[in-house]
Amino acid sequence: MHDLVRLVGIARSAAESDLLAKKRRVEYRTLPTRKWLNRCHSKRVPFDWSINPYRGCEYGCKYCYARFTHEFMERPDPALFEREIYAKDWDESGFRQELNSVRAGQIIGIGTATDPYQPAEKKFRRTRRLLEALRPLTGTSLFVTTKSDLVSRDVDVLSALGESNEIRVTLTVTTMDRDLARLIEPFAPRPDLRMQAVAELARAGVAVGVIANPVLPLITDSEENLECVARAAKAAGADQFGASVVFLQPTAQRVFFPFLAEKFPQHLQRYRRTFSESPYLRGSYPERIRTMVGEIRLRAGIPARDMERAHLPLPPGSQMQLF
Numbered sequence: 331m332h333d334l335v336r337l338v339g340i341a342r343s344a345a346e347s348d349l350l351a352k353k354r355r356v357e358y359r360t361l362p363t364r365k366w367l368n369r370c371h372s373k374r375v376p377f378d379w380s381i382n383p384y385r386g387c388e389y390g391c392k393y394c395y396a397r398f399t400h401e402f403m404e405r406p407d408p409a410l411f412e413r414e415i416y417a418k419d420w421d422e423s424g425f426r427q428e429l430n431s432v433r434a435g436q437i438i439g440i441g442t443a444t445d446p447y448q449p450a451e452k453k454f455r456r457t458r459r460l461l462e463a464l465r466p467l468t469g470t471s472l473f474v475t476t477k478s479d480l481v482s483r484d485v486d487v488l489s490a491l492g493e494s495n496e497i498r499v500t501l502t503v504t505t506m507d508r509d510l511a512r513l514i515e516p517f518a519p520r521p522d523l524r525m526q527a528v529a530e531l532a533r534a535g536v537a538v539g540v541i542a543n544p545v546l547p548l549i550t551d552s553e554e555n556l557e558c559v560a561r562a563a564k565a566a567g568a569d570q571f572g573a574s575v576v577f578l579q580p581t582a583q584r585v586f587f588p589f590l591a592e593k594f595p596q597h598l599q600r601y602r603r604t605f606s607e608s609p610y611l612r613g614s615y616p617e618r619i620r621t622m623v624g625e626i627r628l629r630a631g632i633p634a635r636d637m638e639r640a641h642l643p644l645p646p647g648s649q650m651q652l653f
């Protein structure tokens with residue numbers, strides 16, 4: 331039980347949230363939300379605003395960097411991130427008021443922390459509603475990132491938004507190998523289903539790209555693996571491809587290292603050594619991956635993502651690496 335008197339802010343909202351639905355593995359709850367639009371000031375983030383309709387993500391990717399966001403709700407067990415999913419309370423008129431702060435030329439990222447098309451979306455349709463509410467915007471850039479083929483359900487509203495804004499959807503596909511994907515992203519849609527969604531969006535004229543993020547050293551970083559994703563993306567109609575290396579914050583390490591111990595024990599010590607001082611990799615390894623991805627793009631005939639061309643700086647504390 332939570333001590334409600336002690337809890338404040340979002341932790342208190344989470345503790346007071348109502349149960350919406352329950353499955354064998356996952357509980358869905360409401361989350362009272364004052365603001366849907368978050369202003370991004372960091373130079374590392376290529377957005378002016380971000381929107382995440384859900385807290386937590388049922389897909390349970392072993393490397394997920396967003397697990398720490400549950401800590402703000404005093405849910406320190408990183409496994410709860412994929413078992414307690416919070417759908418933010420939707421208030422359309424309040425959201426429309428928030429949109430008054432958005433200016434033409436600004437960039438809004440949707441799904442910057444958690445997946446906006448995770449299974450909860452089928453039931454609660456928060457992402458669909460917010461996309462519909464964005465219709466009055468003109469001259470903005472809207473970027474949606476997901477691992478879910480459910481995004482193709484919203485092809486109508488995405489196309490409509492594209493009439494007066496720039497709209498781009500990015501599907502994340504780390505590997506085309508179904509078995510490997512099932513291991514590292516156990517509850518996410520199969521890679522071929524994600525590529526089908528790419529094809530559907532492309533056919534409808536929605537700009538769509540693919541990223542193979544995060545590249546996992548010794549697991550998904552072979553040229554063969556990344557080229558396979560790039561070629562499948564190109565064949566599906568994606569017009570951009572990118573891939574950058576994993577970073578592992580301590581909360582993510584608490585899930586990823588036990589996963590390695592179980593499934594890839596031969597790599598555990600190397601990962602531990604490499605990420606003991608910093609969650610970020612810098613130096614020859616990411617440089618080598620960047621070069622390899624550039625060559626793959628050339629061979630597959632698919633350009634880089636706009637964001638990669640912008641060369642976002644690495645955060646402080648980045649380290650030399652062992653891989």
Ligand code: SF4
Nearest residue numbers: 387390391394444445
């Ligand atoms: S889909 Fe994204 S947010 Fe969801 S678990 Fe995977 S990495 Fe995390």
